[in-house]
Amino acid sequence: MSFLAARRLTPEWLDALPSTDERAIGSRRDLVRLNWIMRHDAIVADALRAGAREPPRTLLELGAGDGSFMLRVACRLAPIWPGVTVTLLDRQDIVNEATRAGFVGLGWLVETKTADVFDALSPAAPQPYDAITANLFLHHFEGAALRSLLAGVASRTKLFVAAEPCRAALAWTASRMIGAIGCNDVSRHDARVSVEAGFKDRELSGVWPVEPAWRLSERRAGPFTHVFSARREVA
Ligand SMILES: C[S@@+](CC[C@H](N)C(=O)[O-])C[C@H]1O[C@@H](n2cnc3c(N)ncnc32)[C@H](O)[C@@H]1O
Known part of the structure; x- marks a missing residue:
């Protein structure tokens, strides 16, 4: 599948739909199932645990959507990392009360930030976090936007973990089949273009800021996932 050789970005439908749109609501429900099938909560929780030298006090998720993904990560981590303050950042304000209560039930504090990621990571907002994630x-x-986003992350944390689509034939073929498990038209479109915009090899390491303090890891995890982590070594 030579068309997967280079990344190809196509706007995702979910990003253009209002949060109250029925198709958007259905697609966010599909995302919960797809994350579960791909085991992204386990992948992100394991990478965080492996990268953290000590339990973080503050954790930021970029593009957190409705927060249900981070809640599943929190379920895995709360027994060993109590009392974390988690900040869920997204352009859409869609974290419901049940999800907030889920974090509280685990003993975590939850904050939401409704903002564009580039505003949230601008030099005018220099707040640090012990760990930052993206799923x-x-x-x-x-290009320059991704580079600037990662530079913003690197300047604010000592641990970053991202789980992204793996740009590979098996993931692309699977993305064409998710209608069979009832995913809607928005999810079917976005899954395919997400794989085409996904990552492989050392593509994220290549755009992470070049500084000797960082230890980078980038690899495939399972059939559909590309995991990147960056940890700042203490001097
Ligand atoms: C594919 S969804 C993933 C949501 C969540 N991480 C999950 O796994 O369920 C991508 C999310 O990124 C958000 N998003 C896209 N562009 C953004 C931006 N520039 N700033 C902040 N959020 C953004 C969208 O609103 C959407 O919720």
């Missing part, structure tokens, strides 16, 4: 988010960006 199915970085593939929305390329």
